[in-house]
Amino acid sequence: MNEQGPRKLKRLHSQGDEPKQATRILYVEDAEVIRDTISRLLEVYGYKVAYARNGQEGVEMALKWKPDLVLMDLRMPVMDGYKAIQEIRFNPQTRQIPIFVVSAWSSKKERDQARLAGADEFFVKPPDLNRLIEAIDVAVAAARKTK
Numbered sequence: 001m002n003e004q005g006p007r008k009l010k011r012l013h014s015q016g017d018e019p020k021q022a023t024r025i026l027y028v029e030d031a032e033v034i035r036d037t038i039s040r041l042l043e044v045y046g047y048k049v050a051y052a053r054n055g056q057e058g059v060e061m062a063l064k065w066k067p068d069l070v071l072m073d074l075r076m077p078v079m080d081g082y083k084a085i086q087e088i089r090f091n092p093q094t095r096q097i098p099i100f101v102v103s104a105w106s107s108k109k110e111r112d113q114a115r116l117a118g119a120d121e122f123f124v125k126p127p128d129l130n131r132l133i134e135a136i137d138v139a140v141a142a143a144r145k146t147k
Contacts, residue, residue, distance in 0.1 A: 022046060022047065022048050023046075023047045023048070023068045023069065023136065023137075023140050024047070024048045024049075024050070024065065024066075024067040024068045024069075025042055025047050025048070025049050025050075025067055025068065025069050025070070025071060025136070026049075026050050026051070026052065026058065026061050026062055026065060026067035026069070026070045026071070027039055027042075027049055027050070027051045027052075027070075027071045027102075028051070028052045028053075028054070028055060028057070028058030028061075028070060028071065028072045028073060028076070028081065028084060029051065029052075029053070029071070029073045029076075029102070030053050030054055030073060030076040030077060031073070034125065034126075035051050035053075038071070038102070038126075038127070039051060041129060042133075045133055047136070050065055050067065053076075054076045054077050054078035054079055055072075055076055055078060055079030055080055055081055055083055055084030055087075056078045056079040056084070057078075058070065058072065058079075058081075058084045058088075059079070059084050059087045059088060059091075062088050062091075062094045062097060063091065063093060063094060066093075066094075066097075067097060068097070068098075068140045068143065068144075069097065069098045069099070069100065069136055069139060069140055069143075070088065070097055070098070070099045070100070071100050071101075071102050072084060072085060072099055072100065072101050072102065072119070073101075073102060073103055074101060074103040074105055074110060074114065075103070075105060081101065081103070081114070081117075082113055082114065082117045083117075085099055085101075085114065085117040085118045085119055086117050086118060088118070089117070089118035096143060096146065097143070098120045098121075098139035098140065098142075098143055099118060099119050099120055100119065100120060100121040100122070100123060100132075100135065100136070100139070101114045101119045101121070101122045101123065102123045102125055102127055102132075103122070103123075103124065103125060104124070104125045106122070106124040120139060121135055121139070123135075
């Protein structure tokens, strides 16, 4: 809190107002509490959210569900986020999907590795929801123009 009171989240969609083409977000995160919290917040803003618990599930879901955007953790079991990003980028069916990293590991090394793997944006946990939503909307709008 600051002197002006608690900071309020911007409402991008009014209550019950579904966007013309609902944005589909795949959230790849192994920590259930974080995954559920961020997923629910995104759903409040009108996004359709599916999740995967590790990078391998994320790659498989990206192929099956064809999301508009992927949110990817980096450190996960089975397959880490770096490898999952590379696999999504390597596949012609999924390479155009914007990928945002959402990670507690935020050193320059992690950021550089994520970019080299093919990530478009990097957000530190917990992400600033207003900034995340704005970036999602911009990235999805740009990706839809190129389809």
